[in-house]
Amino acid sequence: MEESSKRSEQRKEMEKERKKGEKKRRKEEEEEEEEILIFNHKSAEKEKEDEDLSDSEDSVFSGLEDSGSDSEDDDDDDEDLKVDQNLSQQVKKEEEDVQSSLKKKDEEEEVKRDEYEHDSSDEEDIRNTVGNIPMEWYKDFPHIGYDLDGKKIYKPIRNKDELDDFLDKMENPDYWRTVQDKQTGSDVVLSDEQVELVKRLQRGQFGDVNFNEYQPQVEFFTQEVMLHPVTNRPADKRSFIPSLLEKDKVSKLVHAIKMGWIKPRRDSRDDSRGRYYDLWASEDTSNLARHRMHLPAPKIPLPGHHESYNPPPEYLFTDEERALWEQQDPVDRKFPFVPRSFSSLRLVPAFPRFIHERFERCLDLYLCPRQRKMRVNVNPEDLIPKLPKPKDLQPFPTTQSLVYRGHSGLVRSISVSPSGQWLASGSDDGSVRFWEICSSRCLKTVQVGGAVKSVAWNPNPSVCLLAVALDSAVLILSPALADRQVVLSSDRLLSAPQEAEPIEGDGLVNWSDTEGEELNQGIRLKIQHPKAVQQVAWHTKGDYLASVMPDHSSHLQVLIHQVSRRRSQNPFRKNKGLVQSVSFHPIRPYFFVATQRSVRIYNLVKQDLTKKLHANSKWISSMAVHPGGDHVICGSYDCKLSWFDLDLSTKPYRMLRHHRKAVRSVAYHRLYPLFASAADDGSIIVCHGTVYNDLLQNPLIVPVKVLRGHVITHELGVLDVTFHPTQPWIFSSGADATIRLFT
């Protein structure tokens, strides 16, 4: 605002100065005009300019001064244009203008003499001075008014009667154009122009003949936005204020739409969808992709200085370079030619390698790739499945804690009591030893008189019995290492009344009570088998006992004994291969039989084969069943460990080949997700094996620890391995006559 006011002030000052200058000039001009009374166009124009300027002076405060000056220019332009358009008219007009201006000049000069002498602006001649009154007031008077001198103007003598009038009408050719001037009462004969004017007015046309009512209209206010504003008037305040009226209207419309009185127009594009279709809808996108992946053909490298006919001397080969070039294989050469220098282009011989070079170029074009090959960038490490770190899978046994020494022969089999307090071991030195686990103290030694092949602690915690397999007998030992009640109940189990009637298989085995020295040692029962027994395995309930007598040629390889009733039976009628190991299912009535190549699972209730697992190994050595019962691991003499998921397949879910020698024993932990395998290379490999309840999730198997400690004797390393029932500890027995505990 301040600025604008300042500007307007400045402008005022300027205007004032301009006025002053103007006045000066006028005075000068007036003085000059006395001398220069030569009337020419120029002076007239000057005059006119002055007038215009004075006009603009008047409009200083109207707020239109700029436009005023503009219009002044426009006027000039218009003037010029008119001159161009119809010159004659222009000339006439100018002359008139000149004359009128001259008149004005004269008038201005003679203002003091007679102001209204030739007042042409008033068209009426004031010969009658009665004024603008109804003339019938003078009807009864002889005069009609008064002239300028105050004398009566008499009416013309109207003595014409009807006849005269008629005659006049008949005879006077100008009768039709004679009218009576009511002001003076005299007859006036209209001139031709006047008649014409009357006619035109009667027709409703403009009085001026030259007036073109169809002139092209110059529209100032159009929708086109002009570069310069028509007016400099600032925008109205109301143009900034939202219109209340509009708001009212809009709100009414909105209300109407909301109430459903007005339905919005349906989208006209909807029906266009049906009318038009996508021409390229079925276009194969791979085609477009191919265009996108287009590779331009390789370009020929631009010639360098070497290829010039007269290269600078540094580009020419020295002798050494030349020798090197000649020695090099053509493929390895940096250039296929030797740069040579000629004094002029005329001397350059024909290019001997032209055909060859063209051919190579063609080859380049032919062999260059035209498509970008999407190479899968695979990091080989990404292909290895992500396994959790062993550190996160603790607890598992890591270090050797205790060594149980005392045996003198290789320890073939070990077993931990269900309470976790005692460890039983059977050795080739003909003894079974009982150890206190926490102190590695051998508390009891039982001489059984033969190499012990297998020991198995009864898994039932309410009895305390150990089955021992040696030679062709199975012994049941009661080590009396438990509570008195437990010892009593185990005694009761063994001394149950014998079945009288002969049962199938009774003839095969001989049950006998022991006496004397053997009884004192704790041997309570002896089950004499026809052949050498390799393995014994208890059922979880602790009443049934399976014994294995591997034999190629017989169907009598496995016997199941019921201890409480002292009876035995041979469950299989056919020989399906050399039986290596047997195991009871921990929960359900299934029986696992591992032969050389496969593991068979029998349903003991239905007495049929449920499943046959193919181990993909040459000779299965050992087998362990997961405490959940759905997974089986098998160790084999060809260094493999296979994990079977019984729900998944009869093929191994996972084969582990970590051992370098024959796997002798495998074991599952009862509580922790651990399993282990022992091999002749003297190592025990502990693996983490989480089994999920979710059937869709495969077991997670991670090898976590290699435990070493056993000394390899006679090419035999670790012979048996078993876990502690409650702690993440593992026991191993070896050919070096020791048992080791790893925690």
Next chain:
Amino acid sequence: MSQLQARFFTENKKYVVDDVPFSIPAASEVQDLSNVINKLLEAKNASHTTVEFDFLVRGLFLRTQLSSHMETEGISTEDVVEIEYVERLTAPEPEECMMHDDWISSVAADSEWILTGSYDKTARIWSVEGKAVMTVAGHSDVVKDVAWVKRDGLTSLLLTASLDQTLLLWEWNSERNKVKARHCCRGHTGSVDTVATDPTGSKFCSGSWDKMLKIWSAVPTDEADEVEEPGDRPRKKQKTQQLGLTRTPLMTLSGHNEAVSSVLWCDSEEVCSASWDHTIRMWDVETGEMKTTLTGSKVFNCISYSPLCRRLASGSTDRHIRLWDPRTKDGSLVLLSLTSHTGWVTAVKWAPSHEHQLVSGSLDNLVKLWDTRSCKAPLYDLAAHEDKVFCVDWTESGLMLSGGADNKLYTYRSSACQMDVGA
């Protein structure tokens, strides 16, 4: 060579030096500082004989160069360092070696007598000089733990816990050298692995493999408690087996999920037990309820409580000795881990007269003497045993004992220890 400002102080009046800061080389080690102190003492007192000192910087033993020690402990070398010095504990030397016939499972020492339990099913009483006094035979299986109940005058009461699931309370007359089984404590259904007498001597607590803790009265009476014996048991056999009068437990504390390996009395009201189920539990004896549980990650073999520093030390199968604050209500807050053993820690014992020292025995044949102010390494390794160490003990007079699988019971004595006690 950079120098440090150090001020020395001690609590032993005998070796006080002036309380002024000394400038000492930053790289000086224990021996250098010891020489400095000896020089100062000689200057003060011409008759001073050289004494080896140990130095504590902010409660931790100095074991390396002074500057590196301060760097690792984050102590500013700009200020004057306060260094405490104590007379150095000389290496405990094996004093006596008492041969047993079998492995020694447990030892309980008194100021006068030593009681040991052995795998030959007997307990033995020895004098501290190493003379065999008495053999207490009566158990039908290995004696797993022994404890003194009361020693007043010539008659003393002692306890033996055995693998045969019983505890025997014996009365021993030292003058006549006669031992008599007063009570046979029956009730456990597993081997009794640990026994502890309460501070008043009126009760004792036993822990067994059958996961139970039982509180018994330790007062000998002349009447047998009523026991419901199984009916089919031959009466005659029972009579012949019986040694002393049958006693039944006052209270049974059950809660552990695995075998109880060690038990002790924190005070006359509170029993603390360690178990194979990786927990240490506090029990209120009055109500028989469990108060708090400290959970570890490995099997606990042994615990010991020091009323001086009110800390619990535990030895476990992962080779660490851990110090616990038993008063914390929840969570397992291990205050300190002492790691140096390479086998299971089978025995741990706080010094009865020193609040920082403890001794531990392990399956790696070593007995180690620890000071909690030097937690990185033990003060001394006592490598006398040739086989597994099963038990350690410490008498009021500073005599350390250890027994193990090499049938030997060693006593150790440290010179400074004795002086401490004398002072």
